[in-house]
Amino acid sequence: MSRVYNFSAGPSMLPEEVLKKAAAEMLDYEGSGQSVMEMSHRSKVYDGIIKGAEALLRDLMNIPDNYKVLFLQGGASAQFSAIPLNFMNGSGKADYIITGQWAKKAFQEAQKYGDAKAVASSADKTFSYIPKTTASDFRQDADYAYICMNNTIYGTVYKDIPDTGKVPLIADISSCFLSEPLDVSKFAMVYGGAQKNVAPAGLVIAIIREDMLGNARESTPTMMNYKIQADAESLYNTPPCYTIYICKLVLEWLKSLGGLEAIKERNEKKAKILYDFLDSSKMFRGTVVPEDRSLMNVPFVTDSDELNAKFIEEATKAGFVNLKGHRTVGGMRASIYNAMPVEGVEKLVKFMADFEKANS
Numbered sequence: 011m012s013r014v015y016n017f018s019a020g021p022s023m024l025p026e027e028v029l030k031k032a033a034a035e036m037l038d039y040e041g042s043g044q045s046v047m048e049m050s051h052r053s054k055v056y057d058g059i060i061k062g063a064e065a066l067l068r069d070l071m072n073i074p075d076n077y078k079v080l081f082l083q084g085g086a087s088a089q090f091s092a093i094p095l096n097f098m099n100g101s102g103k104a105d106y107i108i109t110g111q112w113a114k115k116a117f118q119e120a121q122k123y124g125d126a127k128a129v130a131s132s133a134d135k136t137f138s139y140i141p142k143t144t145a146s147d148f149r150q151d152a153d154y155a156y157i158c159m160n161n162t163i164y165g166t167v168y169k170d171i172p173d174t175g176k177v178p179l180i181a182d183i184s185s186c187f188l189s190e191p192l193d194v195s196k197f198a199m200v201y202g203g204a205q206k207n208v209a210p211a212g213l214v215i216a217i218i219r220e221d222m223l224g225n226a227r228e229s230t231p232t233m234m235n236y237k238i239q240a241d242a243e244s245l246y247n248t249p250p251c252y253t254i255y256i257c258k259l260v261l262e263w264l265k266s267l268g269g270l271e272a273i274k275e276r277n278e279k280k281a282k283i284l285y286d287f288l289d290s291s292k293m294f295r296g297t298v299v300p301e302d303r304s305l306m307n308v309p310f311v312t313d314s315d316e317l318n319a320k321f322i323e324e325a326t327k328a329g330f331v332n333l334k335g336h337r338t339v340g341g342m343r344a345s346i347y348n349a350m351p352v353e354g355v356e357k358l359v360k361f362m363a364d365f366e367k368a369n370s
């Protein structure tokens with residue numbers, strides 16, 4: 011067996027320990043005589059899995075008691091509609107910061123339901139930075155403000171949570187979920203698709219302050235109504251059982267490493283290895299302003315499309331896969347989520363240095 015270093019933006023690498031544990035438990039989960047894939051979501055044994063996952067998440071993220079944790083489906087993209095349906099119901103206004111494609115898609119969806127306003131954008135420079143804002147940029151009667159915390163495609167991240175005054179702040183944290191500590195109490199809601207850093211595809215985790223719940227529009231589809239999901243403890247219908255089980259294993263793995271402070275240290279170390287190389291290289295360079303660089307997604311380019319293509323081809327042959335950048339940025343992107351070992355980044359940088367020598 012040989013495993014590659016997978017730099018995919020998502021679905022992405024899972025910790026090898028998690029995959030091995032899942033394999034070992036495949037036929038018989040803890041003496042139940044069944045795979046987790048086969049068991050009733052209403053069974054006692056499954057209750058232990060979903061409740062266990064929630065308890066671990068609350069512990070790792072230090073989630074305050076007045077927040078609900080929901081396990082949902084439909085991907086992060088379904089929340090683009092669910093958020094306005096649930097919350098755009100006071101003044102009917104919502105303020106969005108456009109830092110990339112995912113923020114833009116969320117904004118465009120909200121425009122269908124009310125007065126969504128783009129209060130800042132970094133589209134002028136291909137989303138290579140985080141626009142600076144102050145509380146006065148937000149309409150103080152808006153029902154919520156919305157950001158995308160880590161911009162998966164463009165490789166930017168908010169290092170500081172924007173001040174929105176008294177407007178409740180909602181953040182898409184899909185691609186930085188559990189990558190470092192986050193002060194949940196600063197947000198009305200954070201949510202993310204699990205397939206970047208938490209689990210396989212099929213699961214969205216939403217963490218919502220309780221006072222936000224209960225004001226959804228009449229027309230909100232039942233499955234998208236956060237209050238209904240919260241009251242049903244994420245078991246209104248069949249949840250993505252197996253994905254939640256893998257999520258629990260990933261959370262156990264994170265805890266065994268020492269939690270979010272420990273994974274942050276490791277993620278910073280990995281990112282530094284790559285950014286230091288990009289800053290010293292004469293062939294490769296990062297595309298993001300240094301102060302807004304993501305720890306998770308690192309886009310980079312050479313000055314030639316041909317060289318980019320050659321690099322991707324040779325890297326793939328050498329076992330460094332999914333390095334092609336998003337079609338809107340071109341070049342390369344290395345996604346180095348929690349499960350990417352330090353060694354994977356060290357080896358990639360060595361490969362890049364050798365490529366540079368051989369091609370200049």
Ligand SMILES: *Cc1c(COP(=O)(O)O)cnc(C)c1O
Nearest residue numbers: 085086087112162182184185203
């Ligand atoms: C991947 C991604 C999405 C879209 O996720 P789906 O689960 O495919 O809908 C949304 N936001 C961010 C930040 C992402 O990285």
